[in-house]
Amino acid sequence: xxxxxxxxxxxxxxxxxxxxxxxxxxxxxxxxxxxxxxxxxxxxxxxxxxxxxxxxxxxxxxxxxxxxxxxxxxxxxxxxxxxxxxxxxxxxxxxxxxxxxxxxxxxxxxxxxxxxxxxxxxxxxxxxxxxxxxxxxxxxxxxxxxxxxxxxxxxxxxxxxxxxxxxxxxxxxxxxxxxxxxxxxxxxxxxxxxxxxxxxxxxxxxxxxxxxxxxxxxxxxxxxxxxxxxxxxxxxxxxxxxxxxxxxxxxxxxxxxxxxxxxxxxxxxxxxxxxxxxxxxxxxxxxxxxxxxxxxxxxxxxxxxxxxxxxxxxxxxxxxxxxxxxxxxxxxxxxxxxxxxxxxxxxxxxxxxxxxxxxxxxxxxxxxxxxxxxxxxxxxxxxxxxxxxxxxxxxxxxxxxxxxxxxxxxxxxxxxxxxxxxxxxxxxxxxxxxxxxxxxxxxxxxxxxxxxxxxxxxxxxxxxxxxxxxx
Amino acid sequence: xxxxxxxxxxxxxxxxxxxxxxxxxxxxxxxxxxxxxxxxxxxxxxxxxxxxxxxxxxxxxxxxxxxxxxxxxxxxxxxxxxxxxxxxxxxxxxxxxxxxxxxxxxxxxxxxxxxxxxxxxxxxxxxxxxxxxxxxxxxxxxxxxxxxxxxxxxxxxxxxxxxxxxxxxxxxxxxxxxxxxxxxxxxxxxxxxxxxxxxxxxxxxxxxxxxxxxxxxxxxxxxxxxxxxxxxxxxxxxxxxxxxxxxxxxxxxxxxxxxxxxxxxxxxxxxxxxxxxxxxxxxxxxxxxxxxxxxxxxxxxxxxxxxxxxxxxxxxxxxxxxxxxxxxxxxxxxxxxxxxxxxxxxxxxxxxxx
Numbered sequence: 001x002x003x004x005x006x007x008x009x010x011x012x013x014x015x016x017x018x019x020x021x022x023x024x025x026x027x028x029x030x031x032x033x034x035x036x037x038x039x040x041x042x043x044x045x046x047x048x049x050x051x052x053x054x055x056x057x058x059x060x061x062x063x064x065x066x067x068x069x070x071x072x073x074x075x076x077x078x079x080x081x082x083x084x085x086x087x088x089x090x091x092x093x094x095x096x097x098x099x100x101x102x103x104x105x106x107x108x109x110x111x112x113x114x115x116x117x118x119x120x121x122x123x124x125x126x127x128x129x130x131x132x133x134x135x136x137x138x139x140x141x142x143x144x145x146x147x148x149x150x151x152x153x154x155x156x157x158x159x160x161x162x163x164x165x166x167x168x169x170x171x172x173x174x175x176x177x178x179x180x181x182x183x184x185x186x187x188x189x190x191x192x193x194x195x196x197x198x199x200x201x202x203x204x205x206x207x208x209x210x211x212x213x214x215x216x217x218x219x220x221x222x223x224x225x226x227x228x229x230x231x232x233x234x235x236x237x238x239x240x241x242x243x244x245x246x247x248x249x250x251x252x253x254x255x256x257x258x259x260x261x262x263x264x265x266x267x268x269x270x271x272x273x274x275x276x277x278x279x280x281x282x283x284x285x286x287x288x289x290x291x292x293x294x295x296x297x298x299x300x301x302x303x304x305x306x307x308x309x310x311x312x313x314x315x316x317x318x319x320x321x322x323x324x325x326x327x328x329x330x331x332x333x334x335x336x337x338x339x340x341x342x343x344x345x346x347x348x349x350x351x352x353x354x355x356x357x358x359x360x361x362x363x364x365x366x367x368x369x370x371x372x373x374x375x376x377x378x379x380x381x382x383x384x385x386x387x388x389x390x391x392x393x394x395x396x397x398x399x400x401x402x403x404x405x406x407x408x409x410x411x412x413x414x415x416x417x418x419x420x421x422x423x424x425x426x427x428x429x430x431x432x433x434x435x436x437x438x439x440x441x442x443x444x445x446x447x448x449x450x451x452x453x454x455x456x457x458x459x460x461x462x463x464x465x466x467x468x469x470x471x
Numbered sequence: 472x473x474x475x476x477x478x479x480x481x482x483x484x485x486x487x488x489x490x491x492x493x494x495x496x497x498x499x500x501x502x503x504x505x506x507x508x509x510x511x512x513x514x515x516x517x518x519x520x521x522x523x524x525x526x527x528x529x530x531x532x533x534x535x536x537x538x539x540x541x542x543x544x545x546x547x548x549x550x551x552x553x554x555x556x557x558x559x560x561x562x563x564x565x566x567x568x569x570x571x572x573x574x575x576x577x578x579x580x581x582x583x584x585x586x587x588x589x590x591x592x593x594x595x596x597x598x599x600x601x602x603x604x605x606x607x608x609x610x611x612x613x614x615x616x617x618x619x620x621x622x623x624x625x626x627x628x629x630x631x632x633x634x635x636x637x638x639x640x641x642x643x644x645x646x647x648x649x650x651x652x653x654x655x656x657x658x659x660x661x662x663x664x665x666x667x668x669x670x671x672x673x674x675x676x677x678x679x680x681x682x683x684x685x686x687x688x689x690x691x692x693x694x695x696x697x698x699x700x701x702x703x704x705x706x707x708x709x710x711x712x713x714x715x716x717x718x719x720x721x722x723x724x725x726x727x728x729x730x731x732x733x734x735x736x737x738x739x740x741x742x743x744x745x746x747x748x749x750x751x752x753x754x755x756x757x758x759x760x761x762x763x764x765x766x767x768x769x770x771x772x773x774x775x776x777x778x779x780x781x782x783x784x785x786x787x788x789x790x791x792x793x794x795x796x797x798x799x800x801x802x803x804x805x806x807x808x809x810x811x812x813x814x815x816x817x818x819x820x821x822x823x824x825x
Contacts (some may be wrong), residue, residue, distance in 0.1 A: 085574070096556070113549060172789050340692045400634065
């Protein structure tokens, strides 16, 4: 194992950083993908002419595309790169594994990025002066490129949760076309269409280019892109059926946080879908700017809920069955039980004061094994999670972590390291006094060893191979 | 010859990395030098009044194309960033982690710079007082300067090895610098101007003499920065540049001499005909390619790449290469088609341009 320097983000849980940025980026990317599809569709409708009013649609497309360039090409592109950098900050081993396995997929995605930028800027600069057929060609190429970037990245992200037959074969394509690939791809495509329709409504309302009747027509036309949301419940069910049993259980009531975020996602989507049904049925109704903004906020909430659940139900892994959330592999757990998880780490402890040896070791174990998901007394803080536990409870619960909470990875260290972690926690609970006696009772170490031996090094969740989705 | 003297899989990824890095360097140079040029012009205009027509045309071209150039630079930068991770993930990730928030700050700074570029391009903004325009152009330059400095800092730190990393981590500092950093940054910065001049020669051919006055001094300055940087290097790196890198050094020097010769012809009044343009372009790319490979040689004197041979071989066994090659060709063809469509005449001659 190559040790990386670990940073402390204070009271902020590291997952919140990558989750927050990820949700923001996903929403922008959805706008880019759905926006391309929406404008291609509008361009096609404008070419059909007739009562639909081609000129109105053309005007709408040119206005919306400027927004797309300013939002998606700028913030969307940079936050995409930021996802890489942030993942490095949180879990370099995870991103390293993903790059090793899927660098050609990422390289393919890059070729579509290039096409997306070329087609996008060509339309941005020349679209308004080109003939309709050329406009449609550019928009279709832009849409194809944007959607293909979703296609490729979706395979990598869904592989993290359900690697499928990759466990046995290590075939990149079996990992790519994994059990949740298709439901999440279709789901994300429909989410993109919905996002684009909602943003279009906001842009139409904010623009001075349209009168009230034109706005109503454009809003109704855009809202048709929300109609496919009707199949989202089926896709959600398909997705949940394809994930590992433990993950499904957490989302469906086993974990309060997961269930709550799933509820937010489903509830927000249902509200948007309900509003879309009413508007599509009632032709005289329209959506004003404030309502459009509210619907966009709901859409963001739905995306946030879905992304949080997708990330959360992967526990205790970052790559299911392969790499734990703390960047330790299953094979390394057994080795660290013998050799220790801190012995090979060249990076010293950082802190305001020098700690006694045992407390220093405990702090080091926390850094290596816990700090990626926990803080001391901030978000998901151990101060709160372990308050009220006695010494023996701490020893047992940490030694048999995967049994205490099956979404936790097994403890990967020696009994001495575990005892040091216990003492560090006790010291923290005691408001970090200057003096702290080290514990050196061999019976305690022997008891911890028995706890560790009893539970073994296997994870608390079942990990399958080709059928890991159906346990 | 480097990088072909490496094992097949390592050489393969090195070639991909270096090839895509050159693709990134061209628009990156345009953005870095372009923002410097506009900042300088902004200061001049605010302090001394107007500038010549030629410089105004250059500035207009730059303002118009900078947002696109930044998009291209970022997009083109994704591929070398990917292959960099395949080749040197441990040192690269470690440097990222050590610089922490300072390093991550390049992302919001890039977003700010991006929007300022669009602001700078807008017609309404052009009507603002010179001081306001100067503040924006200097702001943009500072943003890109910060990004350039951060990249250089990250790269230098990534090559320094574990002892320095441990020291840096224990210190908890978000900055790293040693004597190589300013020399290296200066070389990249002044070396960006000849590339900018070459691209602007395509965009604003009527400003050729003004461009020659930018290109020639910056070529001389880049050579001087290169010499200074060379003597800042440790002895083994200097030896490697000469003994292993001589073909690339020669290539870079040929490109440099050709650029000096061609820009001198332009400066003396020669029209910028197609063959001259093509010659300048080829020479600038040749120099960039030579310098880019030498940059990698410098890294290899500090990083033991043999440690990663096995990882490169394992990465090369992962499937997908053939599909990448096929889709790269397909999308390159589609991009050519896109450009052809964009070059079609307006459907209505009276339509206002964008």
